[in-house]
Amino acid sequence: MAAYEQRRRVGFKDTNLTGNVYFLSHFAWQGECRESFLQEHFPEILEELQKGFCLITTYSNCEYLAELNAFDDVIVRMRLGSLSQTQITMLFEYWKSAHGTEEIVARGEQRIACFQRSAQGLLPVNVPSKLKAAISQYSDVLG
Numbered sequence: 742m743a744a745y746e747q748r749r750r751v752g753f754k755d756t757n758l759t760g761n762v763y764f765l766s767h768f769a770w771q772g773e774c775r776e777s778f779l780q781e782h783f784p785e786i787l788e789e790l791q792k793g794f795c796l797i798t799t800y801s802n803c804e805y806l807a808e809l810n811a812f813d814d815v816i817v818r819m820r821l822g823s824l825s826q827t828q829i830t831m832l833f834e835y836w837k838s839a840h841g842t843e844e845i846v847a848r849g850e851q852r853i854a855c856f857q858r859s860a861q862g863l864l865p866v867n868v869p870s871k872l873k874a875a876i877s878q879y880s881d882v883l884g
Contacts, residue, residue, distance in 0.1 A: 744818035744834070745879050747774040751813045762809040768801060771833050771851050774817045782875035789869070793858035799828070803849040807837070814838040815846075821880035827865045828854045829876055 747770075755766040779786045786794075809815060816838055822830035833849035856863040 743879050744820045745774070745778050747777050747817045747819075748838075749773075749815050749817065751809055751811050751815060753811055755809075756811050760810055762813075764803070764805065767803045767805070767835060767847055767849060770815075770817050770835070771801065771803075771819075771831075771849055774819050774833065775831065775851065775853075778819060778875075779872075783869070783872045785871070794866070794869075795856040795858060795863060796853045797856055797863075798851060799854050800830075800852040801850065803833075803847055805847050807844060807846040809835075809837060809846055816843065819879065821876045822850060824868065824873065824876065824880075826867055828852055829868060829872075831876075 749770065751762055751766075755762050755769075757763040786796075814837070816836040818834045818836065820832045820834075822832040824830075830850060830852045833847075833851065834845060835847035835849070836843045837846050855866050855868050857866045
């Protein structure tokens with residue numbers, strides 16, 4: 742199954758005083774992976790945001806399976822979990838890469854909802870068709 746991948750090296754900014762990765766870093770990496778995906782597959786997002794379109798995170802979690810430390814190489818893999826008319830759920834896996842092997846170290850999930858700013862406030866809107874098509878490439882559910 743295809744996944745959108747973002748590779749990174751753990752920096753000191755990602756760790757706590759004991760030297761392992763601080764738990765909130767995984768959430769930041771989810772956001773960075775999602776943003777990289779949008780930049781690559783839906784660059785029109787900036788124009789849409791200026792027109793009042795909003796992507797709002799309504800749920801996010803992470804299950805930690807093993808520790809990461811400074812200078813570890815990590816691969817964040819994002820897949821489509823589910824897609825509704827107005828929401829996208831993305832599944833994340835965090836893999837430590839070392840010496841040609843990979844070890845899963847965490848799993849996460851993030852749900853975003855699409856809204857449009859209006860005089861009445863935020864109104865739910867459909868997931869843009871180009872975004873639907875792009876994220877659907879990373880799913881075995883819809884493929």
